[in-house]
Amino acid sequence: xxxxxxxxxxxxxxxxxxxxxxxxxxxxxxxxxxxxxxxxxxxxxxxxxxxxxxxxxxxxxxxxxxxxxxxxxxxxxxxxxxxxxxxxxxxxxxxxxxxxxxxxxxxxxxxxxxxxxxxxxxxxxxxxxxxxxxxxxxxxxxxxxxxxxxxxxxxxxxxxxxxxxxxxxxxxxxxxxxxxxxxxxxxxxxxxxxxxxxxxxxxxxxxxxxxxxxxxxxxxxxxxxxxxxxxxxxxxxxxxxxxxxxxxxxxxxxxxxxxxxxxxxxxxxxxxxxxxxxxxxxxxxxxxxxxxxxxxxxxxxxxxxxxxxxxxxxxxxxxxxxxxxxxxxxxxxxxxxxxxxxxxxxxxxxxxxxxxxxxxxxxxxxxxxxxxxxxxxxxxxxxxxxxxxxxxxxxxxxxxxxxxxxxxxxxxxxxxxxxxxxxxxxxxxxxxxxxxxxxxxxxxxxxxxxxxxxxxxxxxxxxxxxxxxxxxxxxxxxxxxxxxxxxxxxxxxxxxxxxxxxxxxxxxxxxxxxxxxxxxxxxxxxxxxxxxxxxxxxxxxxxxxxxxxxxxxxxxxxxxxxxxxxxxxxxxxxxxxxxxxxxxxxxxxxxxxxxxxxxxxxxxxxxxxxxxxxxxxxxxxxxxxxxxxxxxxxxxxxxxxxxxxxxxxxxxxxxxxxxxxxxxxxxxxxxxxxxxxxxxxxxxxxxxxxxxxxxxxxxxxxxxxxxxxxxxxxxxxxxxxxxxxxxxxxxxxxxxxxxxxxxxxxxxxxxxxxxxxxxxxxxxxxxxxxxxxxxx
Numbered sequence: 001x002x003x004x005x006x007x008x009x010x011x012x013x014x015x016x017x018x019x020x021x022x023x024x025x026x027x028x029x030x031x032x033x034x035x036x037x038x039x040x041x042x043x044x045x046x047x048x049x050x051x052x053x054x055x056x057x058x059x060x061x062x063x064x065x066x067x068x069x070x071x072x073x074x075x076x077x078x079x080x081x082x083x084x085x086x087x088x089x090x091x092x093x094x095x096x097x098x099x100x101x102x103x104x105x106x107x108x109x110x111x112x113x114x115x116x117x118x119x120x121x122x123x124x125x126x127x128x129x130x131x132x133x134x135x136x137x138x139x140x141x142x143x144x145x146x147x148x149x150x151x152x153x154x155x156x157x158x159x160x161x162x163x164x165x166x167x168x169x170x171x172x173x174x175x176x177x178x179x180x181x182x183x184x185x186x187x188x189x190x191x192x193x194x195x196x197x198x199x200x201x202x203x204x205x206x207x208x209x210x211x212x213x214x215x216x217x218x219x220x221x222x223x224x225x226x227x228x229x230x231x232x233x234x235x236x237x238x239x240x241x242x243x244x245x246x247x248x249x250x251x252x253x254x255x256x257x258x259x260x261x262x263x264x265x266x267x268x269x270x271x272x273x274x275x276x277x278x279x280x281x282x283x284x285x286x287x288x289x290x291x292x293x294x295x296x297x298x299x300x301x302x303x304x305x306x307x308x309x310x311x312x313x314x315x316x317x318x319x320x321x322x323x324x325x326x327x328x329x330x331x332x333x334x335x336x337x338x339x340x341x342x343x344x345x346x347x348x349x350x351x352x353x354x355x356x357x358x359x360x361x362x363x364x365x366x367x368x369x370x371x372x373x374x375x376x377x378x379x380x381x382x383x384x385x386x387x388x389x390x391x392x393x394x395x396x397x398x399x400x401x402x403x404x405x406x407x408x409x410x411x412x413x414x415x416x417x418x419x420x421x422x423x424x425x426x427x428x429x430x431x432x433x434x435x436x437x438x439x440x441x442x443x444x445x446x447x448x449x450x451x452x453x454x455x456x457x458x459x460x461x462x463x464x465x466x467x468x469x470x471x472x473x474x475x476x477x478x479x480x481x482x483x484x485x486x487x488x489x490x491x492x493x494x495x496x497x498x499x500x501x502x503x504x505x506x507x508x509x510x511x512x513x514x515x516x517x518x519x520x521x522x523x524x525x526x527x528x529x530x531x532x533x534x535x536x537x538x539x540x541x542x543x544x545x546x547x548x549x550x551x552x553x554x555x556x557x558x559x560x561x562x563x564x565x566x567x568x569x570x571x572x573x574x575x576x577x578x579x580x581x582x583x584x585x586x587x588x589x590x591x592x593x594x595x596x597x598x599x600x601x602x603x604x605x606x607x608x609x610x611x612x613x614x615x616x617x618x619x620x621x622x623x624x625x626x627x628x629x630x631x632x633x634x635x636x637x638x639x640x641x642x643x644x645x646x647x648x649x650x651x652x653x654x655x656x657x658x659x660x661x662x663x664x665x666x667x668x669x670x671x672x673x674x675x676x677x678x679x680x681x682x683x684x685x686x687x688x689x690x691x692x693x694x695x696x697x698x699x700x701x702x703x704x705x706x707x708x709x710x711x712x713x714x715x716x717x718x719x720x721x722x723x724x725x726x727x728x729x730x731x732x733x734x735x736x737x738x739x740x741x742x743x744x745x746x747x748x749x750x751x752x753x754x755x756x757x758x759x760x761x762x763x764x765x766x767x768x769x770x771x772x773x774x775x776x
Contacts (some may be wrong), residue, residue, distance in 0.1 A: 028078055033224055034073050037231035045411040062234055067725050069383070071099030071226055074746040076223075093160050100167035107174035119254025121311075124304040125257065128297060130177035131263045134169055136294045139271045140287070167632055168200035192233035195729045247672060265301045268294025268328045333403040335381055336388035344402030347468050348412045352455075352469075353462035359413035359422035362451040362473035363391070363429065366485040371444050381439035384400035387446070394428040410470065419490055426450045426488035449484035451476025452491075473501050478562075505559045509546070520576050521742035525597070525735045526714065530726055535733060536629070538597040539577035540742045541569070561601060570604035571613050578623040580745050585624065587749075595627040597658060601609030611646045615653065626655030629679060635661050647676045658713070663701065672708050681707035684736075687726060699729040706730070712763030 045066055048059035082092070104335070175193040202222040272290045278293065290440035331343040339347065351358045365387065372380040384407070391409060392399050400412040411429070418421055429450065436445045451473040455465065476491040513516055522537035543551040560566040577598045584593035604610055616627055630650065647657050658679035659672075663686045672680070686698055705712040714726035715734030726734050 005498075030224060031073075031076070031080075034069075034076065034227050037224075037227035038070055038073060040231035041069065041234040044237050048237065058110065060238065061106045061109030062237065064102040065230060065234070066106075067100045068101070068103030068106060069230065070088075070400070071095045071102070072223065072227075075099065085761070089619060097160070097163060097167070100171070101498055103171055104167075104174060107171065107178060111174065111178045111492075114449045121304065121307050123299055124307060124775065127177070128261060128300045128304065128677055130262045131293060131297045131300060132267050134173040135268060135271055135290060135297070139275060140289060164203045168196065172200055172621070186233075186236055192226075192229045195229030197224050198222040224386065235445070235489065236394045242515055257360045261301050261304060264297055268297050279766060280494060289593060299317035336384055338388050338404050338409070341402065341404040344400065344404055344410050344412065345463070345470065347402070349401045349462040349466040351412060351414050352356035352465045355456070356414075357418070357454055357456050358455050358469070359416045359419075359425070360469045361411040361422065361426050361429065361479040361488075362415070362474045363409045363411070363431075363448045364450075364477045364481060365409075366447040366449055367444075367483070371439065372447065375442055375444065379442065379444065379752060381706070382439040383444065383446055385517040386439070390432040390435075393685060394425060394432050395476055404470075410473070415563065416454065419452070420431075422452045422454050423488060423490060426452050427615065430486065432486060443444040447479050447484050449480035450481055450488040452488055452490045466739045472496070472499065490770055502559050502562075502672055505556055506565060509543070509556055509560060509565060512543055512545070513572060516547070518542070518572060518576075519544055519567075519744065521582075521733055521744055522596070522746070522748055523742040524740050525594070525733050526739050528723075528731060528734055532739070534594055536595040536597060537748065538631070538742075539573060539580075539599075541573050542742075557674070561603065564603065566601045567604045567607055570601050572616040574613060575620065578628065578691050579621045581627055582621040582623045584749075587629065593627070595629055597629040597631050597657075598658065599631045602633070605643050605736075606644070610643075614650055614655070618653075626656070629656045629658050631658045631681065632677075644676060651676055661715075672704060672710070678710060679713055680710045681713045681715055682726075682731070686738075687714050687722050688718070695729070698725065702729045702731055 043064060045059045047304060048062060051607050072095070074377055075092040078092035078095065080531060091524035126616055172193070175196050177495075179189055198766075199222055268290060272287060272294060275287050275290055331340055332338060335341050342464040348358065348360065363384075367382065368380065371383055384403075387409070388401065388403070391411065395401060395411055395413070396415070398414050402410045402412070404410050408486075411425065413422060413425055430448060433446060433448050453469055453473045453476060455472070456467045461474045472491040472495070475495055476489045480487050480489040488686075514590075519542050520539050522539055523544050524534045525536040525538060526533040528531045541557070543553075543556055545551045557566070557569075560569050577596050581593065587593075604613075614630070615639055617623070618628070630647070656678040657676055658681050659675060659677045660681045661683040662680055663683040680701070682698070685696065686701065711733065712731045713733040713735065714722075714729075714731040715733045715735055717723050717726060717738045721737060722736070723734065723738055
């Protein structure tokens with residue numbers, strides 16, 4: 001449309017210059033410029049019709065606008081032919097007056113197009129503005145003109161002029177309405193609105209002042225400028241001003257809009273007072289019209305305020321809903337929708353604070369890890385969701401089900417009378433969870449080990465009592481799992497005594513770490529291909545407990561494993577084992593000393609600081625990384641990418657990794673290829689077994705380890721028959737009571753420097769210590 005803009009700009013420049021210089025425009029120039037504007041408007045309407053579907057609604061409005069200006073063009077032609085420009089009652093008045101109808105219709109269509117999708121607020125605001133402007137035009141233009149015409153009844157043409165003036169007022173009001181509701185006002189729209197204002201001023205001048213020069217020239221120029229202003233608006237039109245996505249509805253009132261509405265509401269009263277107090281008294285019809293218009297404006301203002309209040313209430317309700325939703329998200333598990341740990345504990349504390357007995361069920365799912373490993377984590381998520389739904393059907397209104405861990409769920413029961421009520425609910429949960437369920441298209445079965453407890457706050461703080469009950473329920477669940485799973489165990493006095501003893505052991509163990517009461521013993525690892533040469537040792541922790549003598553790991557490591565204390569214990573073992581190996585290396589001939597194996601607890605391996613702990617211990621004692629073997633159980637790293645990454649980085653640093661106790665878990669032989677390990681340690685249970693096929697199974701495991709490039713070590717070799725079996729299977733190394741139990745480092749110092757046959761105590765003459773156990 002660049003050509004249309006060039007024509008419009010040239011016309012807008014020529015008209016004022018010509019009028020100022022020579023007076024009235026020549027007919028050829030005037031009609032040529034008017035025709036140019038009509039062509040531009042028609043081209044715009046045609047372009048919108050051919051455009052996208054959402055722009056075609058605006059095309060009708062522009063066709064109507066073009067038709068209105070075309071009728072004015074016809075009226076100018078009739079006036080030019082008859083030469084009666086000074087008399088508004090000539091036949092030219094017919095096309096002039098008819099032109100207002102399509103112009104009004106076009107503006108209404110454009111206004112409707114602008115308000116599409118913007119809601120009632122935009123329509124009401126536009127209505128307030130246009131009605132207020134119409135009242136202003138009625139009082140200050142139409143009213144005086146009508147009064148002048150009424151005083152000279154012999155000039156009916158002036159009544160036609162009043163009709164012109166009323167039409168001009170309507171056009172200005174509607175054009176301003178389009179501006180008021182437009183989402184994106186353009187300069188062309190403002191200029192077009194000003195064009196109707198120019199026509200209104202010209203018509204008022206014609207009626208009130210007269211049609212003699214230069215007002216006749218001014219009127220012609222004003223109509224022509226209005227024509228070009230609307231042509232410019234048409235040239236820049238883009239589907240009613242709706243580019244891209246429709247604008248959001250405007251419901252809320254800004255301060256500026258409130259001021260405008262207040263002014264609009266007061267305007268009819270001021271205008272009515274002006275009419276009534278006008279010299280000579282106001283016309284009765286004018287006062288009635290202003291009063292009626294004032295009622296309309298007030299109704300529009302009240303309606304707009306009602307929309308704003310409705311929007312405010314809706315926004316407040318939406319804000320409250322959003323707040324409740326966020327609060328729910330903050331206190332509930334995203335996966336299952338159950339209460340999270342913090343909310344569960346708070347609910348339990350509140351129930352205890354209200355008084356009366358409260359029951360707690362601590363549910364630990366059985367077989368959940370196997371579901372994740374076999375079917376994937378999506379199946380595990382489905383199991384958790386289904387489990388949560390089933391547990392919700394087993395409780396009453398007022399009870400709460402929460403998720404406090406990966407596969408750990410807690411039920412808080414209120415309104416119970418005794419432990420029997422708690423166990424009845426526990427049995428309902430067990431029954432519900434025994435039913436098979438579908439996960440990832442496969443049927444899986446899970447059960448639960450449930451710990452039940454009944455308690456009350458009494459004189460203790462509710463939150464503290466809640467913590468105690470949760471720990472007691474956890475203890476009972478641990479006992480249920482150790483007894484065979486899929487059962488409920490009530491926390492009783494016996495368990496309470498065990499828990500108290502375990503807490504005492506944990507407290508003493510913390511003291512033992514602080515006061516160096518722990519010691520390391522070492523069990524030799526024998527090279528089966530090297531005539532029994534000691535090739536390495538495994539570090540095993542012991543506790544020199546005050547008043548209790550030397551305590552084996554089975555008495556305190558399980559206690560440490562149930563808390564984060566095992567991480568601190570693991571760091572101590574790492575430091576001491578690497579310190580001892582470095583000392584042996586410094587005193588051994590050529591600096592060659594047996595390597596040392598260190599057991600790693602699952603909790604410690606899962607810590608983000610594990611990698612730093614190992615590297616710090618190496619740096620502290622200057623230990624050769626190649627002389628250190630980190631021993632982990634086969635199930636520790638299968639589904640922990642972070643642990644796998646830490647072990648890979650440690651192997652890159654030169655350390656070796658051993659899979660300990662292989663054969664006690666559920667790792668298949670084929671999964672060995674995915675494990676970052678160098679040594680495969682076969683569990684004692686495979687070595688000492690006498691079942692048919694055991695020898696073949698042992699040989700299969702050794703062969704698989706060798707196939708994946710691992711060194712194979714057999715544990716628990718206690719008799720010559722065991723030694724013969726592991727040699728026949730092809731194992732590389734072995735350890736066990738056949739050669740030595742775990743002994744203090746001092747008892748190995750004398751023999752570690754002699755790489756010949758072992759010179760360590762035999763089982764019959766060695767120290768009477770428990771069998772080696774890991775810290776993990």
